[in-house]
């Protein structure tokens with residue numbers, strides 16, 4: 001085996017050619033290296049010493065060449081390396097139930113050198129985070145991203161009665177803080193998730209990005225005709241704080257995605273239908289489409305989690321009871337938001353219209369309850385259990 005580096009210096013890429021030749025050389029056979037670069041012998045000798053290769057310099061009629069023999073240590077660096085599962089999640093055993101912390105940030109499927117540092121990713125059990133469908137769900141979410149600048153008809157002309165505009169601003173103010181909770185919760189868990197579960201990590205990240213857009217468009221709608229946002233209540237914040245503070249991933253995603261975002265789906269579609277202007281209608285429709293995916297992932301991974309650990313149902317039920325108890329003395333949905341919803345559904349201050357609007361909001365609350373119950377039944381809760389949990393769900397909706 002012979003390499004000619006010509007004028008190429010060892011430290012300017014010559015090393016690549018020498019390494020390549022050493023890899024290709026049969027075992028116990030040396031590689032001869034020719035070259036005219038100054039100090040080639042010096043560089044080669046130092047490198048061979050560092051890498052554990054045998055080095056000899058052969059002088060011949062005033063010119064010289066090197067002779068290198070691969071040392072026994074070469075290649076040993078990768079001898080203890082491990083393949084970190086398989087990149088393609090559809091390959092059998094590609095995703096491990098309990099990936100080691102030493103695989104750390106390595107891409108799933110990479111060959112990880114022995115001695116890599118131990119990380120401390122708390123969410124490191126496949127049964128607790130994974131869904132068989134997660135890769136498809138992520139692809140769907142990535143394809144469904146929309147641009148707030150162009151997806152909403154911001155320039156549409158409309159002029160609402162002052163009190164109707166106020167009602168919109170109040171509802172938007174309420175939506176923004178709920179969306180903020182929905183951003184903070186997955187963002188916190190994505191940092192605790194073992195990157196071996198790549199598709200779940202990507203899905204949670206894109207979910208947080210969805211919420212960032214929701215916050216943007218709701219803020220922009222609120223400020224379209226006004227200079228300030230509306231009211232934020234202590235009760236609403238207390239309800240959201242229980243989500244932000246929940247340390248357990250299964251409980252948090254159950255309360256947020258299944259119960260909270262599930263309930264918000266009804267609310268957003270209701271707002272889309274009763275919106276008095278095209279901008280409000282568009283922002284609510286776009287957010288609802290994203291929320292449907294958030295609910296779908298929460299349902300999918302919790303269904304699989306509950307199949308593996310049926311006793312978790314009791315834990316989730318107790319979490320709902322505990323949350324209800326801790327919020328018992330708070331006001332629930334703020335009256336301003338409730339009144340705003342009635343007015344939006346009514347469309348005017350006419351007595352008959354207000355009555356119709358009130359009925360519509362009552363129907364909405366009933367639909368929210370049925371939706372929650374349906375999802376709970378789908379997760380395998382009993383009818384009585386689902387009824388109780390849905391009834392105890394926070395009056396703040398999220």
Ligand SMILES: [Fe+2]
Nearest residue numbers: 179182211214
């Ligand atoms: Fe959202």
Ligand SMILES: [Fe+2]
Nearest residue numbers: 182261291294
């Ligand atoms: Fe969401």
